[in-house]
Amino acid sequence: MLKVSGLSKRFRGLVAVKDVSFDIKRNEIVALIGPNGAGKTTCFNLIAGALKPSSGSVFLDGEDITGRAPERIAVRGLVRTFQIVRPMRGMTVENVMMGAFAQTSDVAVAADIAAKAISRIGLSAKANDLASSLTLPDLKMLELARALAASPRVLLLDEVMAGLRPAERERIASIVRELHAGGMTVLLIEHVMRVVMALAGRVIVLHHGEKLAEGTPAEIGANPKVIESYLGTKTKLA
Numbered sequence: 001m002l003k004v005s006g007l008s009k010r011f012r013g014l015v016a017v018k019d020v021s022f023d024i025k026r027n028e029i030v031a032l033i034g035p036n037g038a039g040k041t042t043c044f045n046l047i048a049g050a051l052k053p054s055s056g057s058v059f060l061d062g063e064d065i066t067g068r069a070p071e072r073i074a075v076r077g078l079v080r081t082f083q084i085v086r087p088m089r090g091m092t093v094e095n096v097m098m099g100a101f102a103q104t105s106d107v108a109v110a111a112d113i114a115a116k117a118i119s120r121i122g123l124s125a126k127a128n129d130l131a132s133s134l135t136l137p138d139l140k141m142l143e144l145a146r147a148l149a150a151s152p153r154v155l156l157l158d159e160v161m162a163g164l165r166p167a168e169r170e171r172i173a174s175i176v177r178e179l180h181a182g183g184m185t186v187l188l189i190e191h192v193m194r195v196v197m198a199l200a201g202r203v204i205v206l207h208h209g210e211k212l213a214e215g216t217p218a219e220i221g222a223n224p225k226v227i228e229s230y231l232g233t234k235t236k237l238a
Contacts, residue, residue, distance in 0.1 A: 001024040001185050002078070002154050007046055007056035009039075016042045019056070024154070029186045031200035033220075035230050039209035040189045041083060044158055046082040047187075049073040060154065074102040074183070079147045080156035083189070085139045087146075089132035093118060095104055095142055099149030110149075117149040121175055135167045144172065148179075155179065157188040172197055184192045205230065 002024040009017040017039040019059050024030050032040050045051040047058050049070035057066045065073050079102070087095045100110035100117075118127050121141045126134065131142060140160055147155060157176070161169040171190065176186060176199055190196050196203060196217060203220040205213040207229045213220060220226055 001027070001061060002047070002187065003057075003059040004043075004047065005059070007043065007058065008054050009042055009046055009051060010054045016209050017046065017053075017206075020206070020209075020211050021056075022204050022211065022214060024187055025186060026185055027180065027183050028202065029180055029188070029200050031196045031203045031217075032187060032189045032206065033191070033196060033203060033230070034206035034212070037207040040195075040206055041158055042209075043206065044080055044156055044187075044189065048078060048156060071102065074150050074152075077151070077153035078156070079150045079152035079154070080141050080149050081158055081160050083158040083162060084134075085143045087131040087139065087142055090130060092130055093127050095131055097146045097147045099146035102150040113149050113151075114145075117145040120148060121145045122171075136227045137164055140164065140168075140172065144175065152184065154185045155185065157186065157190075159189050159191065161190065161192060166194075169195060 005021050007020045008015070020043060032043065034040055034117045035108070039066055039180060042051065047217065049068050050068040057064060059065065060076055060078050063076065065076060096114035097110045097116050102114035104108070104110055110115055118124055123138060123141050123145060127139060134142060144160060162170055173195060180186060188199070203215065203217055204211060205220060205226050212229060213223050213226050215223070
């Protein structure tokens, strides 16, 4: 479904991502983990088109999407959320309609898609509230709804649960499980190991911009290199 091959990104003298390769199968949930500064979000930006790679390729269903504009990649079915939520704070449901416009130019159709996405994530009661009035958990849900309105086949979640309480994280995890049950492919960046344990069937670890390890949660939790560089102690992830 998604193939990343030899992906690298250099910012002058800094190598943020170096020769990263992995494959994600259709309807798989994969977690991308690693210390702060490991290159996770840069990797997302390269995959989703926010940055152009210095070298390497990205393929979606066998189609080379390397370096394409984000909106063109979204139309092809790969959509991402952002770690720092930045909605149009003076808008309500129109925030979600922006995602729908990846699939239609009809305003009425986009509004209908947006309403369904908001209902799907349980935010209908606040559909007419301005984004500026929403709490952080609701803003996270709004961000997720906007991504879902774009009708993704592959969904990239960049720390969508950061800053949330356990019950709020479980709310989003439940939605991700439902999306997965419906056939969606998910790649997520996450620091909360309980979330990784609950959702991911496979884990990829980045360190200093390079892929350090890849395997099941159980394998990653017991990997000596991962323990030394990131976990700090043997961790039961499965």
